[in-house]
Structure formats: structure tokens, C-alpha cells
Amino acid sequence: MESITRIVQYKVKKKKLDKVKNTISEYIEIVRKNEPGIIEYKVYQEDDDPASIVHIISFTDKNAEKIHDKSEHMKKLKKILVPMSKGKAVYVTLNNIQFIKSEEKPVGTDNTHSHEPI
Secondary structure, eight states, rough: OOOEEEEEEEEEGGGGGHHHHHHHHHHHHHHHHOOEEEEEEEEEEEOOOTTEEEEEEEESHHHHHHHHHHOOHHHHHHHHHHHHHEEEEEEEEEEEEEOOOOOOOOOTSSTTTTTOOO
């Protein structure tokens, strides 16, 4: 089973940014201690807009994602963050691409597979 990565992006009220960062810091510690199905959890601020927050979370599988979504600490985080946010969060779930190994020669090893215009 392949891992799943989720991106969550939202904007917070600038006056609440420090409280949001503290809340997220505490939340991530709880997640790391209680959810072994989390491979990685990182949070970023956009360079041009520090009030725009991006979470990138990788799960071992769909079950780990479901456990995370239904956790009490997730419910608590939403109750705290939603009033300090502007608009709704955007959620994107990414799945790993399963590449097919080919027995063909690599592109560019002969003149028949070129990306150059003919």
C-alpha cells in the first residue's frame, strides 16, 4: 500500500498569527506522539503572505488518514483555528504515482526518440 500526502492551505487573520502558530506547534506534538501512521508533518508560511499557512502531511495509508481525520485533537484544532481563519481551508490529497518500469532504451539513446522538432 502506498503512502498518501495531503496539503491543507488557509489564511489566518494577521492579528491572530502568533496564536495560530503556537496552537499548530502544540497540535503537531500531539499528532507525533499519538499517530504512528503519520510519516511526516510540516507546516509552512507563504513567503509573500505569512498569514497564508500550508500543512503538508504524509500518511502511511488510508487508514492512518482516517484515524487522523477522526481524532479528538483534530476536532479541537478546527474549533480553535476556524474562528481565526479567513475563508475556508483548501484540502488536496495526493497519491504517489506508480511508475511502470520499461524495458525500452532510455529516451535520447538513439535518434528515433527525440524531443527536438523534426
